Ligand SMILES: [Zn+2]
């Protein structure tokens with residue numbers, strides 16, 4: 272079972288750490304508080320750093336010193352010391368000295384981050400951000416794309432061109448940049464090679480096209496493609512994945528993927544980054560599709576894209592015939608994959624079951640059903656959004672004592688009284704509620 276840290280929405284509350292041992296005794300350790308670091312990364316519990324000695328929340332108190340957060344004080348969701356660096360803020364800091372003063376965490380080694388930012392690296396990050404901002408501003412005003420244009424790839428290259436020391440990468444805030452660019456273009460970054468492969472399978476039908484960037488590049492190359500989205504982004508309609516301040520790059524027709532596939536049986540289906548929690552965007556489209564070739568851009572197996580059922584369908588009934596790696600953001604493995612339909616169709620027999628009682632649980636679920644958890648709760652379980660993270664005794668024994676103490680005192684811990692309430696809500700003979708066991712997803 273994954274050891275995921277809980278990340279509650281909004282600010283974390285520093286609770287009263289009266290655990291099995293006296294909290295006050297624990298706080299009175301004689302050594303200076305320091306943040307707990309594990310495998311080179313600071314350990315966060317409920318979104319705050321914890322003291323390596325006692326597990327209480329800590330915050331920077333000045334250069335190279337840390338202090339316990341006073342008990343009962345509400346912590347901001349994003350500390351000024353730990354929030355990502357924004358360009359607007361960076362620009363206001365005209366000297367390296369000013370940068371060091373404002374972003375102490377980026378220049379100090381005692382946090383255990385895998386970098387400290389030197390003056391040269393700070394200048395390099397600023398140079399890249401400056402160029403990036405100028406080009407991004409220009410790209411936002413483009414209306415049409417030519418056959419050789421690919422502003423998304425150009426912007427990505429400015430940010431990620433080697434050498435990219437971790438400190439520069441951190442200042443560039445690649446995670447934030449990715450969201451910014453994905454909202455304007457698409458999640459995956461097209462390349463000439465990928466577009467050439469798509470062109471060979473035209474005419475194409477792109478479902479879940481978002482801003483229509485891939486379709487626009489294909490059309491600029493003379494490829495026959497039509498694009499659909501359930502909620503085409505425009506000035507009036509809100510698409511939760513894309514921005515409102517410009518029109519899509521190509522014409523997007525409104526419609527579900529399944530309906531679009533039914534309407535255009537003569538076109539090759541192209542799916543780019545279907546969300547992993549939405550069966551309709553990937554699985555339903557693939558099942559409705561009658562063609563022999565499907566082109567899918569995203570991650571293989573149970574990655575960040577495509578539902579669990581979609582990946583099972585690909586494994587059972589389709590054969591991968593071509594793979595083109597795409598430019599990749601950190602921790603992602605975007606790939607363009609061409610699949611051919613197998614001659615004989617196999618039915619889905621794989622079902623997800625509770626590890627313990629073997630009853631069926633929601634497709635894609637991992638772990639135990641609610642009933643097993645209620646009957647035999649683990650000593651340590653936390654609520655993390657819609658999921659439950661159970662820590663088996665081996666995992667609890669293996670974690671640093673400070674982390675264990677912090678998790679045990681977390682306001683997101685599922686306590687014995689909560690478990691009793693869960694059990695009493697289930698009247699005898701009532702249908703089982705769907706379980707929501709944890710999944711280690713990004
Ligand atoms: Zn401490």
Ligand SMILES: [Zn+2]
Pocket residue numbers: 625626627628629630639640641642643644
């Ligand atoms: Zn069970």
